[in-house]
Amino acid sequence: MDEVWRGIPVTDEALTQCIKSLRRALGDDASRPRFIETVPKHGYRFIAPVEPVGTVAPKAETEPGRWRDVLLLGAAGTIGGGVAGFFGGLVYGFAGASQPLQPGLGAISVLLVILCLTIVVGLMGGVGVSFGIAVATADRRRDWHWSVVGGAVGGMLIGAIVKLLGVDAFNLLFGRSPAGITGALEGLILGAAVGLGAWLASRAPKKRRGITVGAIAGGLAGAAIPLLGGHLMGGSLQLLAQTFPDSRLRLDQLSALVGEQEFGLVSQTLTGALEGALFSAFVVAALLFAERSLNGSVNRLAPLDA
Numbered sequence: 001m002d003e004v005w006r007g008i009p010v011t012d013e014a015l016t017q018c019i020k021s022l023r024r025a026l027g028d029d030a031s032r033p034r035f036i037e038t039v040p041k042h043g044y045r046f047i048a049p050v051e052p053v054g055t056v057a058p059k060a061e062t063e064p065g066r067w068r069d070v071l072l073l074g075a076a077g078t079i080g081g082g083v084a085g086f087f088g089g090l091v092y093g094f095a096g097a098s099q100p101l102q103p104g105l106g107a108i109s110v111l112l113v114i115l116c117l118t119i120v121v122g123l124m125g126g127v128g129v130s131f132g133i134a135v136a137t138a139d140r141r142r143d144w145h146w147s148v149v150g151g152a153v154g155g156m157l158i159g160a161i162v163k164l165l166g167v168d169a170f171n172l173l174f175g176r177s178p179a180g181i182t183g184a185l186e187g188l189i190l191g192a193a194v195g196l197g198a199w200l201a202s203r204a205p206k207k208r209r210g211i212t213v214g215a216i217a218g219g220l221a222g223a224a225i226p227l228l229g230g231h232l233m234g235g236s237l238q239l240l241a242q243t244f245p246d247s248r249l250r251l252d253q254l255s256a257l258v259g260e261q262e263f264g265l266v267s268q269t270l271t272g273a274l275e276g277a278l279f280s281a282f283v284v285a286a287l288l289f290a291e292r293s294l295n296g297s298v299n300r301l302a303p304l305d306a
């Protein structure tokens with residue numbers, strides 16, 4: 001009654017008349033049913049054996065096809081991470097370029113250096129999180145736990161690798177490095193949020209609303225990271241500026257917007273929320289559009305009862 005009439009008030013007689021019409025069309029007899037059986041005080045049951053006629057049962061997805069989907073989703077999420085890095089780089093690049101610079105160091109150069117850095121970090125983050133989600137959900141397990149775990153593990157691994165390479169590179173080139181830059185913990189938290197956002201977005205009736213949900217999940221995670229003692233891109237740039245004071249890298253323009261004299265906790269929390277929202281929104285959007293492009297593919301992020 002709920003499924004057929006969907007809130008329209010009808011009496012039991014309406015259902016009875018529908019069953020009579022069905023039995024008449026099928027040539028069925030209520031006293032000796034071959035198709036529709038009456039179950040007293042419960043309802044009706046279809047009892048005829050069902051066999052496919054002139055059709056071929058769908059085959060299970062082959063292993064190459066499954067990994068093709070993983071590659072497509074992972075590549076799409078990687079691009080989404082790179083796009084998020086581009087927009088984040090514009091914010092930090094313009095803030096850094098607006099500071100007094102060393103002679104011969106142009107504002108365009110500062111902007112391009114920071115832009116390239118954030119794009120590379122965004123691409124690497126997109127690789128870990130999106131491939132983690134895609135691999136974790138590749139066998140059609142649609143429970144939200146798999147999406148969250150996949151994003152968390154992928155983000156944690158990439159975060160650890162980025163920090164290891166970054167610390168080693170600075171030690172090799174300059175003999176010192178900022179130890180607190182973005183690492184495994186930050187990657188785990190943000191990756192889990194993107195995984196949750198992707199699963200929630202898959203349940204949203206409209207893609208735009210789903211992307212917004214993903215952005216909110218990432219923004220909350222990005223704001224939580226500085227409060228837990230971690231650093232995203234803004235906090236990492238500030239650590240670089242403190243470790244290498246002669247670099248003239250400053251984010252004072254951003255901190256001044258929130259009334260701080262230096263890039264403190266409030267500034268890091270707000271920029272962390274912005275970074276998390278941008279990253280999650282673009283990765284989730286890329287995953288959703290890639291999923292839509294898979295012809296005949298079941299949305300592997302959707303719940304089982306969708």
